[in-house]
Amino acid sequence: MKNLDKILNKEELLKEDILFLLQLREADKIEMLQKKAEEVRQIYFNDEIHLRGIIEFSNFCIRDCFYCGLRRSNKKVERFRMSKEEIMVTAKLIYDSDIKTIVLQSGEDLFYTKEDIAEIITEIKSQYDVAITLSLGERAFDEYDLWRECGADRYLLKHETANRNLYHQIHPYQDFTNRIAHLKYLKNIGFQIGSGNIIGLPNQTLEDIADDILLCNKLNVDMASFSPFIHADNTPFANVENCDMQLLLNTMAVARLVLKNAHIPATTALATLDEEGREKGILAGANVVMPSFTPTPYRGNYLIYKDKKCISENPKQCMPCLDLRLMSIGVKVSHSHGHSLKT
Numbered sequence: 001m002k003n004l005d006k007i008l009n010k011e012e013l014l015k016e017d018i019l020f021l022l023q024l025r026e027a028d029k030i031e032m033l034q035k036k037a038e039e040v041r042q043i044y045f046n047d048e049i050h051l052r053g054i055i056e057f058s059n060f061c062i063r064d065c066f067y068c069g070l071r072r073s074n075k076k077v078e079r080f081r082m083s084k085e086e087i088m089v090t091a092k093l094i095y096d097s098d099i100k101t102i103v104l105q106s107g108e109d110l111f112y113t114k115e116d117i118a119e120i121i122t123e124i125k126s127q128y129d130v131a132i133t134l135s136l137g138e139r140a141f142d143e144y145d146l147w148r149e150c151g152a153d154r155y156l157l158k159h160e161t162a163n164r165n166l167y168h169q170i171h172p173y174q175d176f177t178n179r180i181a182h183l184k185y186l187k188n189i190g191f192q193i194g195s196g197n198i199i200g201l202p203n204q205t206l207e208d209i210a211d212d213i214l215l216c217n218k219l220n221v222d223m224a225s226f227s228p229f230i231h232a233d234n235t236p237f238a239n240v241e242n243c244d245m246q247l248l249l250n251t252m253a254v255a256r257l258v259l260k261n262a263h264i265p266a267t268t269a270l271a272t273l274d275e276e277g278r279e280k281g282i283l284a285g286a287n288v289v290m291p292s293f294t295p296t297p298y299r300g301n302y303l304i305y306k307d308k309k310c311i312s313e314n315p316k317q318c319m320p321c322l323d324l325r326l327m328s329i330g331v332k333v334s335h336s337h338g339h340s341l342k343t
């Protein structure tokens with residue numbers, strides 16, 4: 001206990017400290033870790049949780065990530081693309097729900113040209129006072145330039161794992177160095193960047209997870225997402241066991257201690273692993289929730305992993321449910337844009 005207390009009160013955690021904390025399993029020690037993470041969250045964000053409304057507008061993807069249900073080799077997915085008009089109707093729904101960030105997310109789908117995306121950004125920005133996050137995978141640098149010029153504020157591109165070998169095992173045709181170069185470029189041209197990992201990948205070690213947190217710190221990310229591996233049908237990892245919930249919560253809590261004022265989401269994937277997963281994530285230091293506004297029936301076909309939560313509900317029904325869930329753990333929804341606190 002004395003050792004744990006000493007680590008929790010350090011200004012900067014070393015890798016060995018992170019490893020020690022990730023391994024905690026005794027209830028009283030986990031409680032101490034989570035309490036500290038909550039304390040740090042409150043210093044920067046009080047009791048306010050930022051909502052980001054997601055529009056998953058296309059499930060086409062040119063990539064073949066081993067863990068993902070949307071990978072191009074999966075021929076059993078019913079593919080969809082939303083039109084610009086459908087995206088705008090959904091953006092209005094998010095704005096009308098008093099959510100100040102719209103996340104435009106898709107598989108890596110080159111069907112939408114840089115001009116198409118620029119037009120969507122410009123139209124949303126001209127109609128609504130919202131921040132825009134893009135999550136479109138790796139695109140050309142000149143495309144990032146244009147989208148930033150049109151007013152997109154943030155770009156989410158997870159590094160997935162800081163272990164190069166593991167990275168190449170799960171992304172057979174992608175390059176880790178390139179991924180990091182994209183993140184650095186995005187940051188340099190003024191995007192608030194989001195990165196993060198997947199926890200529970202085959203052959204992943206605790207050391208890899210510690211490196212993921214440290215890499216996010218080194219990249220000075222504005223947002224860091226630590227999400228659980230959940231197996232998807234018709235993928236090479238279909239029979240791999242799902243992520244261990246406690247390891248995930250420990251990772252989020254440690255990430256809060258290391259990354260301090262970065263935004264950390266309690267992802268919908270947490271709710272898939274555990275009915276109260278998002279609430280547990282917030283109690284472990286998360287400060288962001290990202291409800292999906294993807295219209296039915298599309299939302300049922302955006303299945304990166306199996307048994308995704310909240311796919312049959314109408315997006316309008318999700319908000320009251322989410323409000324109640326947040327109130328039940330003593331936090332409230334922020335009405336600000338929730339921009340980065342990093343300098």
Ligand code: SF4
Nearest residue numbers: 061063065068071107
């Ligand atoms: S994780 Fe993203 S890039 Fe990889 S296959 Fe799935 S949608 Fe495509």
